[in-house]
Amino acid sequence: MITPIPDLLPQRELVVDFRFGVFFLVGGVAPNPLDIRFKRVKGLSATVKTTPLAEGGQNLYTQRLPDGVEYGNLVLERGLIVGSPLHLEVEAALSLFKFAPSNVVVTLFNDAYVPVSAWFFFKAYPVRWAISDLDAASKGVLVDTLELAYARMQIMRV
Template structure:
C-alpha cells in the first residue's frame, strides 16, 4: 500500500461499486450486475515422491487454473446484447461457432475512477440460470450467467 492510496482513502477498497465491460472497451450496454464472483487463480501442483527420501513429498507446479466467472443481475429483456449472446450460445445447437469476448471487471471509487481491474480473455457463457421464484418472497427475479475463459490477469 502506498502513502497516496492511504491518503486517498482507497485502501482497503470497498467491493460494492464496480462495472463490467464485454468485448470492445467502448461498450457500455448490459454492464450492470448485482454480483460478480470467481475472480481467482490457483497453481495446480503434482505430488512427487523422491525415492529413498521419506521426510517430505515434492510439490511441483503443473499449471494455473481458474474457476468460472459468475455474474448475477435482474432478468434482462430479449433485446439485451448479453441475452442475445447467451441465447446464441445456449440455444443454437452449435450451428454457429461460439463467439468469445474479453470481459473486463473494474472496481471503482466514489469518484467513478477505476482503482482495480481484471481482464478475462476469450470468455463465453457456459451456464445461464434463473434463480428460483417464490410466492412468499418480495425479491427481484435474478439471472446468473457463468463464463468460462482462457486466462485472466490483473490490469489495474
C-alpha cells in the same frame, strides 16, 4: 511524555467492493449500457496446480512442482433485463451451440469512480445460465445468473 511515532506510510483509502462494472469487449465495439451493470460478481480466482514428485530415499515429504494455472468460472448476477444483447449471445450458445468468445473486463472503482483495479478475462464464453425461482408469494427481483469459462485471467492494478 511519550511522543507518538508518525506513520511513515501514506494513508490509503480502503477499497470497497460495491463500485464495479463488467465490460464485454466484442469486436472493439463499446459495451451496451444494459450489459455492464451487475448485482454480484463471483469467481475471481486462480490456483497454481502442482504435481507431487517423490525423491528416492526421501520418505518424509514430496516435492510439489508447479504444473499450470487453473481458473474458476466467472459468475455474474443481475436483475433480469429484457432485450439485452448479452442475453442473445447466451441464447445462441446454449440453444444453437454457437459460441462467440469475447474478452471481459471487470473494473473496480473508488468513490470518485476512478478505476483502482481490474481483471481481464480472455476468450470468455457462457457455460451456465440460471434464473432465480419464480415465487408468487415473494416480492423480490428476478435474478439472472450467467457463468462464463475463459482461457486465462490477467489482474491489472491501477
